[in-house]
Amino acid sequence: MNRLEKLESLSIYIIREAYREFKNLCMLWSIGKDSTVLLWLARKAFFGHVPFPLVHIDTNFKIPEMIMYRDKLAMEWKLTMIVGQNKKALEEKRTFPDGKVNRIECCRLLKSEALKYTLSGEFVRYKLNLETGKYEIWENKEPFTGVIVGIRADEEGSRSKERYFSPRDKQSEWDISEQPPELWNQFKTDFAPGTHIRIHPLLDWTEIDIWEYIKKENIPVVSLYFNQGNGKRYRSLGCWPCTKPIESDSKSLDEIIFELKSGKLKNIAERSGREQDKEDGGTLETLRKEGYM
Amino acid sequence: MENENNKDRLNIVVVGHVDHGKSTIIGRLLVDTNSLPKGKLESVKKFCEKNSRPFEYAFLLDALKDEQSQGITIDIARIFFKTNKREYIIIDAPGHIEFLKNMVTGASHAEAAVLVIDANEGIQENSKRHGYLLSMIGIKNIVVVINKIDIINYDEGRFKFLKEEYNNFLSKLNILPYSYIPVCARDGDNIVFKSEKMKWYNGQTLLEVIDSFEKEIVDEKKPFRMPVQDIYKFTAHDDDRRIIAGTVESGVARIDDEVIFLPSGKKTQIKTIESFNETQQSQIIAGMSKGITLKTQFYIKRGEVVCKTSEELPCVAHTFKVNLFWMGRFPMIYGKKYKIKINTNREIVYLDKILHIINASDLTTEENKTQIERYDVAQCVLKTLKPIVFDLYIKNQKTSRFVIVDEYDISGGGIILEPIKDEKSIVDKHVEQREFIWEKSIISPQMRASRFGQSPKFIVLTGTFSEKIDEIAKNLEKDLFDIGKNVYYLGSPKLLSGLESDFTTFDREEHIRRIGELARILTDTGIIFITTIVDLDDFESELLRSLNKPNEIIIFDLENILKAKDDIFILNTNYDVDTTLYKIKNILLNKNIIMEYYI
Ligand SMILES: Nc1nc2c(ncn2[C@@H]2O[C@H](COP(=O)(O)OP(=O)(O)O)[C@@H](O)[C@H]2O)c(=O)[nH]1
Numbered sequence: 001m002n003r004l005e006k007l008e009s010l011s012i013y014i015i016r017e018a019y020r021e022f023k024n025l026c027m028l029w030s031i032g033k034d035s036t037v038l039l040w041l042a043r044k045a046f047f048g049h050v051p052f053p054l055v056h057i058d059t060n061f062k063i064p065e066m067i068m069y070r071d072k073l074a075m076e077w078k079l080t081m082i083v084g085q086n087k088k089a090l091e092e093k094r095t096f097p098d099g100k101v102n103r104i105e106c107c108r109l110l111k112s113e114a115l116k117y118t119l120s121g122e123f124v125r126y127k128l129n130l131e132t133g134k135y136e137i138w139e140n141k142e143p144f145t146g147v148i149v150g151i152r153a154d155e156e157g158s159r160s161k162e163r164y165f166s167p168r169d170k171q172s173e174w175d176i177s178e179q180p181p182e183l184w185n186q187f188k189t190d191f192a193p194g195t196h197i198r199i200h201p202l203l204d205w206t207e208i209d210i211w212e213y214i215k216k217e218n219i220p221v222v223s224l225y226f227n228q229g230n231g232k233r234y235r236s237l238g239c240w241p242c243t244k245p246i247e248s249d250s251k252s253l254d255e256i257i258f259e260l261k262s263g264k265l266k267n268i269a270e271r272s273g274r275e276q277d278k279e280d281g282g283t284l285e286t287l288r289k290e291g292y293m
Numbered sequence: 294m295e296n297e298n299n300k301d302r303l304n305i306v307v308v309g310h311v312d313h314g315k316s317t318i319i320g321r322l323l324v325d326t327n328s329l330p331k332g333k334l335e336s337v338k339k340f341c342e343k344n345s346r347p348f349e350y351a352f353l354l355d356a357l358k359d360e361q362s363q364g365i366t367i368d369i370a371r372i373f374f375k376t377n378k379r380e381y382i383i384i385d386a387p388g389h390i391e392f393l394k395n396m397v398t399g400a401s402h403a404e405a406a407v408l409v410i411d412a413n414e415g416i417q418e419n420s421k422r423h424g425y426l427l428s429m430i431g432i433k434n435i436v437v438v439i440n441k442i443d444i445i446n447y448d449e450g451r452f453k454f455l456k457e458e459y460n461n462f463l464s465k466l467n468i469l470p471y472s473y474i475p476v477c478a479r480d481g482d483n484i485v486f487k488s489e490k491m492k493w494y495n496g497q498t499l500l501e502v503i504d505s506f507e508k509e510i511v512d513e514k515k516p517f518r519m520p521v522q523d524i525y526k527f528t529a530h531d532d533d534r535r536i537i538a539g540t541v542e543s544g545v546a547r548i549d550d551e552v553i554f555l556p557s558g559k560k561t562q563i564k565t566i567e568s569f570n571e572t573q574q575s576q577i578i579a580g581m582s583k584g585i586t587l588k589t590q591f592y593i594k595r596g597e598v599v600c601k602t603s604e605e606l607p608c609v610a611h612t613f614k615v616n617l618f619w620m621g622r623f624p625m626i627y628g629k630k631y632k633i634k635i636n637t638n639r640e641i642v643y644l645d646k647i648l649h650i651i652n653a654s655d656l657t658t659e660e661n662k663t664q665i666e667r668y669d670v671a672q673c674v675l676k677t678l679k680p681i682v683f684d685l686y687i688k689n690q691k692t693s694r695f696v697i698v699d700e701y702d703i704s705g706g707g708i709i710l711e712p713i714k715d716e717k718s719i720v721d722k723h724v725e726q727r728e729f730i731w732e733k734s735i736i737s738p739q740m741r742a743s744r745f746g747q748s749p750k751f752i753v754l755t756g757t758f759s760e761k762i763d764e765i766a767k768n769l770e771k772d773l774f775d776i777g778k779n780v781y782y783l784g785s786p787k788l789l790s791g792l793e794s795d796f797t798t799f800d801r802e803e804h805i806r807r808i809g810e811l812a813r814i815l816t817d818t819g820i821i822f823i824t825t826i827v828d829l830d831d832f833e834s835e836l837l838r839s840l841n842k843p844n845e846i847i848i849f850d851l852e853n854i855l856k857a858k859d860d861i862f863i864l865n866t867n868y869d870v871d872t873t874l875y876k877i878k879n880i881l882l883n884k885n886i887i888m889e890y891y892i
Contacts, residue, residue, distance in 0.1 A: 001580045003302045003380075012582035013540045016522050020595065044569045047536060047584060049527045078530070153371040153382075163398075181394040181620060183401045183706040185540075186634050186696040195701075204382065206373055217570060 004213050011038075011201035012045040013185065014164050015148065018199045019051060021189040022146030026082070026119070029054040031066040032237045033221050035150035037210050038202060040219045042148075043077065053080040053127075055144070057118060059110040060090050061097060061239035069222045074128050081128035082138060084118025086110050097241045110239075119144045119196075148199045154206045164203055165189065168196045208260050215253040227251050301379035305503060306400045308427070309409030310417040314440040317478040318409060319372060319383055320350025322500065325485035328374035329353070350479070378504045393668055394620040397426055397706065405434035405506045407499070412451060412475070413444040416459055418654045424459075425653040425670065428466040429616055429708060431690045434506040435463075435470045438499060442491065443477040449493045465656055471506065474499055512579040516604035517544030518684070518692050519577070520636035521554070521597045525584070536567050536584035537593060539637070542691040546585075546601055547576040554597045555682045556609045557831060558856075561589040592757075592854040594830060596638030598682045598692070607692060610712035611680045611719070612645065617671045617697070621704025625665040625697070633677060635695035635709075640681050641802050642697065643719060646674040665705075672710075676719050678802055679832040683709045720839045728843070734817075738844060741819025745779040746888040749819045750881075751812040751841045755829035756851035761868040762825045765851075768874055770823055778887060781815065782823040805833050809840025816844035821886070831855055847886070849877055 018025055029035045042050050074081040089109040096106035117123040120143045127138035165187040180188040214221055227233040232245035250256045307315045323329050341348040372383040384399040406427050410420050445451045456473045474483055475494055482488035485500045522539045553560045566574040567584035577583055600606050619625055625644055633642040649658040651670045665671045684692040686708040697705035738749040756762045763784055770782035815822040834855055838846050848861045857863050862880055866873040881887045
């Protein structure tokens with residue numbers, strides 16, 4: 001088996017393990033390339049089906065193409081699509097684009113908090129009706145206790161310290177120093193009541209692996225990743241006020257892969273287009289401890 | 294454009310005593326192979342200047358804030374880099390004893406290891422302990438780096454001395470390192486670039502060595518082993534396939550191959566290989582996570598191992614000898630219930646006998662310990678409630694390794710050395726002891742039962758649909774009661790709300806054990822005791838049979854889950870209440886369980 005086949009196989013094993021062990025399981029789908037690969041791997045793991053809900057946190061500032069693409073795939077692949085949002089913060093205009101809070105605080109409100117309370121069932125959750133294509137309030141208020149997340153260890157410092165199965169406490173805080181051992185393919189799957197688990201099937205994947213796999217499997221990704229003729233494309237997707245496209249002519253998967261491997265992006269960090277990472281060296285670490293991915 | 298899909302990737306773990314230079318070596322590898330993101334080195338150097346600390350290569354790895362403040366590597370981290378030959382993930386494992394579980398976690402995902410020894414401090418306790426653990430985890434590719442050679446003035450004599458001393462130790466563990474390299478990590482000598490300062494050393498640099506590691510020969514040539522991870526039937530999504538999903542640990546299987554499920558022993562042939570977004574496959578090979586469908590449909594559980602009847606089969610045993618490394622917060626003790634996870638199976642396990650504790654640093658053994666303490670390496674005997682499937686470590690590493698869960702935490706890991714045959718199972722031992730101390734009444738169960746024209750019996754109904762078997766059981770109770778029998782039906786919910794109110798989560802093994810013990814008492818009073826258990830398996834029925842001894846059991850299976858026996862009857866009645874009752878009552882009559890019978 002080659003490298004991509006091996007990565008795929010381990011990820012599928014992990015996803016199946018999560019499905020087996022958690023009754024209230026969901027998968028976060030940010031619409032970006034990583035979590036879309038994750039979704040694809042779930043379809044492979046379950047032979048074309050996705051037997052748990054996909055959860056998307058809508059900050060209200062996502063690039064519109066992302067939302068269209070999300071709903072199109074959700075309909076096509078018959079996904080249980082759940083969407084959550086921090087309605088209160090949005091109503092009170094406590095956002096960076098509204099000028100009331102800084103970028104970090106905005107992320108904390110629209111992503112961390114929205115995620116936390118969407119997972120716990122305390123915020124209203126919306127479910128896509130696959131017949132009508134419309135979102136309806138989801139009656140289910142049960143908290144998700146297992147969450148599959150598409151983070152990669154190569155993304156930036158703190159992520160490289162994760163485990164495949166990573167427990168969070170009740171506050172969904174991440175205690176880095178007390179990570180449980182993971183031996184071979186035996187993960188921590190026994191928990192005291194109240195524990196929440198993040199499952200990370202993509203931990204060993206790199207950015208290039210992701211693109212090569214997208215190409216190999218012919219996975220549909222948002223067009224924003226490609227140069228549409230203006231010499232710009234997104235390398236990493238987020239909210240439009242805080243994510244800038246990079247200068248790049250890559251129009252195809254092959255061109256993106258080439259650019260990453262040998263071209264001008266070879267030694268530049270992936271999230272360099274994300275403004276919130278620049279404000280403080282430990283932002284992601286802080287956000288992560290609070291549960292944002 | 295070159296196709297890098299096939300470019301190999303190797304996981305390497307760097308281990309050794311704390312401060313011997315692991316992080317410096319990794320930092321140096323990254324810098325000298327130009328693998329750092331642009332600006333990283335400069336920003337770390339600037340950070341050091343700002344905080345008036347001397348620059349350390351180790352800081353490159355300390356991406357985490359709280360780590361930098363503590364100044365020690367607290368967890369494993371993955372670092373990516375590549376050479377012309379292949380890509381690497383370096384797993385940085387901390388050397389502190391408190392973080393041994395992280396070191397073991399890191400090493401268990403590695404295919405090669407770099408063991409670091411400080412030339413000045415020499416071989417320390419953790420240098421040896423790590424060596425020992427690497428041998429237990431099963432890493433074959435090992436290189437030993439003698440670091441800080443600058444401090445001992447690049448002295449060849451000291452290098453040779455350390456090499457010999459350490460090699461003596463490793464050879465006792467059957468580890469043969471690929472080579473020993475003298476390096477000065479701080480200056481990069483013999484890391485990526487050959488050192489000018491050690492003309493006496495003609496060997497390879499560290500980078501050359503790791504590039505020349507061979508990947509372990511794949512497990513394709515070994516007998517086929519696919520632990521069942523799950524059974525899927527997505528009927529709700531209009532999919533009628535019943536797929537046995539799993540990852541193949543070793544070997545190859547093709548469509549039409551005859552397979553056997555262990556421990557249940559059921560046999561059939563592979564009908565199809567299932568996958569998604571792929572062309573139809575005709576075989577499934579070591580490493581793949583796919584699925585199979587079977588020619589015959591029978592009841593299978595997660596944890597069983599699919600093997601081929603044409604090949605050597607694994608061991609099936611409930612008592613076995615292991616090498617165990619303990620990391621739990623609490624010691625491993627006798628009499629406590631633990632869980633063992635091996636392949637995809639999870640079973641209750643007890644510590645049966647500590648053979649000896651091995652001192653990992655000098656390999657001496659200690660015989661008379663009564664418990665296994667944190668960071669002990671023990672050779673011991675474990676006993677599971679139900680038999681488990683495994684291979685011997687020398688035959689197949691992947692299917693011989695296990696972890697032990699104490700309460701909720703993975704607390705130990707190890708490898709199985711051999712099964713111990715002809716040992717009494719946990720239940721047999723228990724029943725023997727129980728019957729020995731049981732104060733027996735003058736009136737025998739038979740005397741009690743003959744009053745009612747019946748013989749005492751423990752009747753179990755099993756099937757997949759719990760409401761249906763419950764309904765049949767209740768009707769059976771009523772019918773027998775109506776003809777004057779002394780009979781009692783107990784449904785699982787009743788048991789749960791009373792006798793099992795101590796359960797925080799449902800514990801099936803314990804549930805079955807309690808039913809068995811209860812049956813022993815109830816049948817002793819001469820009654821016919823009826824209960825239902827969903828999806829009973831062969832071992833659980835054996836468990837009930839043993840627990841109920843010396844009284845007798847009779848099991849009716851409505852789903853064809855069990856193997857038929859003298860006291861196990863398979864009823865193909867499709868859960869129809871009347872036909873099932875008719876059949877059951879006839880069997881009871883034929884077996885003289887009820888003496889007279891009017892329809
Ligand atoms: N003189 C000398 N010091 C070194 C060398 N390699 C590492 N060190 C120092 O040894 C200390 C411990 O190194 P570090 O890489 O943090 O060790 P770790 O705990 O094994 O990761 C640091 O202060 C390093 O600067 C070397 O080759 N020569």
